Amino acid sequence: MSSTNMRIWDQVDKTDTRFTKSAEVGGQKITSLNGTAMIMKATEIFGPVGIGFGWSVMEERFDEGSEMVSGEGDKRLVLGRELNHTIKIRFWFExxxxxxxxxxYGCTRYLYKSKYGTTTDGEAPKKSLTDAIKKALSMLGFSADVFLGMFDDQNYVQQLQAEQAIEQAEDxxxxxxxQKQERLDYIKSVVDTMQGAQSLQELKKLHDHAVRRLTARNDDTAIKRIAKELRDLTPKFTQESAA
Known part of the structure; x- marks a missing residue:
């Protein structure tokens, strides 16, 4: 039963890195997902939009936000209030x-004050709809790795890119x-760098950084090789400390 319940999730939880980009919203760095790419993946799972899945708009409105002001003190002038576009959809699938x-729900800033002055976004309704669709798909597991914060780990992203490079390669x-040669070159570079460490603290830092990267790639053999190097080099620093 568990495998049946996770059938969709397990097919769609990993995100194709070609269709992501870094963005900043409200001062927070996020991974932005391409809406068309998510629709393409949904089409693969359910069939064409309008037949295998779709949506209907249940509610659409503009909500007032903070005051927009200009100047300070006696010269303070209220320009009005920010407006945010909100849409509510019912997403369905077969x-x-x-x-x-x-x-x-999907939400987008429509009228707001920016460093360029009062700004309006004429595409706010379209953006809100896309936002709502992406959020609905996320409830089924689409791009779950992004929503679970796994894209914050660069090692995870690099491993995902490596897997997708194989899937998409002509040869x-x-x-x-x-990739095998790249792995061997990386292990050698780590070992060489560890051998040049000037302190036990530096040695452990190099070891820990490499292990985090290799753990993301489930490379147990390489992890053991790096761990062996740590064991072999540690006595050098403990003996120096004792002397």
């Missing part, structure tokens, strides 16, 4: 002859061989 429904065997 699976094994059954219909599923999810209700979700998969050549790509696999390239």
């Amino acid at each position: 699976l094994d002859g059954k219909r599923g429904e999810i209700e979700q 998969r065997e050549a790509e696999i061989e390239r």
Whole structure:
């Protein structure tokens, strides 16, 4: 039953890194997902939009936000209030002859004050709809790795990129061989750097950084090799401390 429940999730939880980009919203750095790419993935799972899945708008409105002001003190002038566009949709999909429904919201700033002055976004309704669709799909597991914060770990992203490079390569065997050599070169560079460490603290830092990266790649053999180097080099620093 568990595997059945996770059937969709396990097919869609990993995000194709080609369709992501870094963005900053409200001072917070995020990973932005391409809406069209998510629709493409949904089409792969459910069928064409309008047949296998779709949505209907239940509610749409503009909500007032903070005051927009200009100047300070006696010269303070209230220009009005910010406006945010909000949309509520009912997202539906067909699976094994059954219909599923999810209700979700999408929100976008429409009227606000920026460093350039009062600004309006004419595409706010479209952006809100895309936001709501992406949020609905996320409830089914689409791009779960992004929503779970896994894209904050650069090691995870690099491993994902490596896997996708093999899947998308015209010559998969050549790509696999390239990555194997890249792995060997990385392990050698770590070992060489560890051997040049000037303190036990530096040695452990190099070890820990490499292990985090290799753990993301599930490379137990390489982790053991790095750990062996740590064990072999540690006595050098403990003996120096004793002397």
